[in-house]
Amino acid sequence: MSTLEIRDLHVAVGDKEILRGVDLTVRSGETHAIMGPNGSGKSTLAYAVAGHPKYTVTSGSVLLDGEDLLEMSVDERARAGLFLAMQYPVEVPGVSVSNFLRSAITAVRGEAPKLRDFAKELKAGMDGLSIDPAFAQRNTNEGFSGGEKKRHEILQLELLKPKIAVLDETDSGLDVDALRVVSEGINRFRASGDTGVLLITHYTRILRYVKPDFVHVFAAGRVVEEGGPELADKLENEGYEAYTTKASA
Amino acid sequence: MGLETKPLSTLHEKSSYDVADFPVPTGREEEWRFTPLSRMKGLHDGTAAVTGGVVVDVDAAPEVRVETVGRDDARLGKAYTPADRVSAQAYSSFEKATVITVPKMTAASRHTVITLRGSGAGAAAYGHILVSVEPMAEAVLVLDHRGSAVYADNVEFDVAEGATLKVVSLQDWDDDAVHVSHHHARLGKDATFRSFVVTLGGDLVRLSPSVSYTAPGGDADLTGLYFVDAGQHLEHRLLVDHSVPNCRSNVTYKGALQGDDAHAVWIGDVIIRAEAEGTDTYELNRNLILTDGARADSVPNLEILTGEVAGAGHASASGRLDDEHLFYLQARGIPFDEARRLVIHGFFAQLIEKIEVPEIRERVLSAVEAELAR
Numbered sequence A: 001m002s003t004l005e006i007r008d009l010h011v012a013v014g015d016k017e018i019l020r021g022v023d024l025t026v027r028s029g030e031t032h033a034i035m036g037p038n039g040s041g042k043s044t045l046a047y048a049v050a051g052h053p054k055y056t057v058t059s060g061s062v063l064l065d066g067e068d069l070l071e072m073s074v075d076e077r078a079r080a081g082l083f084l085a086m087q088y089p090v091e092v093p094g095v096s097v098s099n100f101l102r103s104a105i106t107a108v109r110g111e112a113p114k115l116r117d118f119a120k121e122l123k124a125g126m127d128g129l130s131i132d133p134a135f136a137q138r139n140t141n142e143g144f145s146g147g148e149k150k151r152h153e154i155l156q157l158e159l160l161k162p163k164i165a166v167l168d169e170t171d172s173g174l175d176v177d178a179l180r181v182v183s184e185g186i187n188r189f190r191a192s193g194d195t196g197v198l199l200i201t202h203y204t205r206i207l208r209y210v211k212p213d214f215v216h217v218f219a220a221g222r223v224v225e226e227g228g229p230e231l232a233d234k235l236e237n238e239g240y241e242a243y244t245t246k247a248s249a
Numbered sequence B: 001m002g003l004e005t006k007p008l009s010t011l012h013e014k015s016s017y018d019v020a021d022f023p024v025p026t027g028r029e030e031e032w033r034f035t036p037l038s039r040m041k042g043l044h045d046g047t048a049a050v051t052g053g054v055v056v057d058v059d060a061a062p063e064v065r066v067e068t069v070g071r072d073d074a075r076l077g078k079a080y081t082p083a084d085r086v087s088a089q090a091y092s093s094f095e096k097a098t099v100i101t102v103p104k105m106t107a108a109s110r111h112t113v114i115t116l117r118g119s120g121a122g123a124a125a126y127g128h129i130l131v132s133v134e135p136m137a138e139a140v141l142v143l144d145h146r147g148s149a150v151y152a153d154n155v156e157f158d159v160a161e162g163a164t165l166k167v168v169s170l171q172d173w174d175d176d177a178v179h180v181s182h183h184h185a186r187l188g189k190d191a192t193f194r195s196f197v198v199t200l201g202g203d204l205v206r207l208s209p210s211v212s213y214t215a216p217g218g219d220a221d222l223t224g225l226y227f228v229d230a231g232q233h234l235e236h237r238l239l240v241d242h243s244v245p246n247c248r249s250n251v252t253y254k255g256a257l258q259g260d261d262a263h264a265v266w267i268g269d270v271i272i273r274a275e276a277e278g279t280d281t282y283e284l285n286r287n288l289i290l291t292d293g294a295r296a297d298s299v300p301n302l303e304i305l306t307g308e309v310a311g312a313g314h315a316s317a318s319g320r321l322d323d324e325h326l327f328y329l330q331a332r333g334i335p336f337d338e339a340r341r342l343v344i345h346g347f348f349a350q351l352i353e354k355i356e357v358p359e360i361r362e363r364v365l366s367a368v369e370a371e372l373a374r
Helices: A042-050 A074-080 A097-109 A115-128 A133-137 A146-160 A176-191 A230-238 A241-248 B085-093 B323-330 B336-352 B358-373
Strands: A003-013 A016-027 A031-035 A056-064 A082-085 A092-096 A164-168 A196-201 A214-219 A222-227 B054-059 B065-069 B097-102 B112-133 B138-159 B164-172 B178-187 B192-201 B204-213 B219-228 B233-242 B248-257 B263-272 B280-289 B295-304 B311-319
Touching: A003 A042, A003 A196, A016 A031, A016 A042, A016 A056, A016 A196, A016 A222, A031 A042, A031 A230, A042 A056, A042 A074, A042 A082, A042 A164, A042 A196, A074 A082, A074 A097, A074 B323, A082 A146, A092 A097, A092 B323, A092 B336, A097 A115, A097 A133, A097 A146, A097 B323, A097 B336, A115 A133, A115 A146, A115 A176, A146 A164, A146 A176, A176 A196, A214 A230, A214 A241, A222 A230, B054 B097, B085 B112, B085 B138, B085 B178, B097 B138, B112 B164, B138 B192, B164 B178, B164 B204, B164 B358, B178 B192, B178 B219, B192 B204, B192 B233, B192 B358, B204 B219, B219 B233, B219 B263, B219 B336, B219 B358, B233 B248, B233 B280, B248 B263, B248 B295, B248 B336, B263 B280, B263 B311, B280 B295, B280 B336, B295 B311, B323 B336, B336 B358
Parallel strands: A031 A196, A031 A214, A082 A164, A164 A196, B097 B112, B112 B138, B138 B164, B138 B178, B164 B192, B178 B204, B192 B219, B204 B233, B219 B248, B233 B263, B248 B280, B263 B295, B280 B311
Antiparallel strands: A003 A016, A003 A056, A214 A222, B054 B112, B065 B097
């Protein structure tokens, strides 16, 4: 049983305050959707929790099972059990998918997997996401299409088995087939054990495949409304207009 | 630039076997302005005391002929005429030259290794190597520079019609070595030349690989990798002179620098003369600056004197490790040092894969690893 606890989190980029007091608790077994208009700070939340150097936490706390994530380096957070699936996965020239994943698994599990076991595990993971096995030898994300990049993020999610996964607009740029494959991957991950998911999205589309337990509406750097799955349906029909006018008023 | 304009720098514009034809460089000249002359140990002004001290040892493929010849051997200096003072000094000062011949229509069954071992940086030595690959022959050659020396030399690669020569030149000198070298490849019709330069060791290394073509169809690929540590000056000066139609050249040099006063210089001159229609050329230099206090100078020069080229381009970039690369790897649990190692390794990986000889490839890989562990 794991808990990610975000308390009164304020985050700035340069001099500009983006998050203005976010409170959120994600427990294993739960799926939370964060929805909101562009520029509301959804991605900032994801990157700040993961520790991207561009984002400065000015106050508040982020605890994973009581441990202060903000005191940890980026890699320590990941080894503590946090995973961030990125909206724009980074191309890393000259580092093959296979080499990258083996290094990551070794770091997260604390020991290098046997080569044979790793090959098997990688193949099974790739099969499950309809990824061509040839990708194992390609440079990480280099020349991948948007959909291929997102599949590889979910492949990493399934292999690294974090306690809490933050999925930042994993659905953006996917066609219907890719969305289905990626959603199945997320659902396998959810079913695989004691894991919590924080799903950040602009659209309700992915929520048809990945059913959230809680929906939080984000506007102007904080949570402005919370509810169950029915809140997503409301957003589907009415859009974000009510929140954006309220926030700017 | 108009078609009638003379190019700024070509191989034969200013070349001579006679040292006296080149004034002693002062450091203000374009071709010497990056080089710290005070660390040349007298190679540039004739004050270096010649005492020998570089032992040349050849481990040749059975099909390859190896000779040690005197200065009067008529074959020497045919493919290349010295183009600067140090090159002319080396040409007029060497005592024995090594001549490697790959007989025509012969494919060497294994690579040939020329080891040049310096016995101390207290003395200066001059050398000359001629590698002659006869028509339709094929060979792989390794030049392995080790130990300590103050050494200037000229290496001629004469690649005849339809022949293929692949060369790996390792500058793996001790920390106090000074090495100034010219490697010139003269390519005959449809000849193929692959050069892979790896410069890791030495206080000052200035290597000038150049290529000329005598007939159409020549194909040259020049690849380089260097790792510059604190206090080192590693300079590579490329010159590809396209003077005949329908030849190809590709230059890719990548380097990493770390530590105070680590200095890399890369000059990439490519000339496409008016008569060289159908030329296809590209040159690229990338520098990865790993710490403060290191400096990379990168100067690509592409002169095109004909409108009829198949392709011509160049690119140069020097910068730090990309924070986004490191963040991505670290966000997957990989510790910073390991992430850094992976990214730098990746930066060189595609180049190292091109090295023909597996044991040299392994040696370069582990040398890069060792540099990263410093």
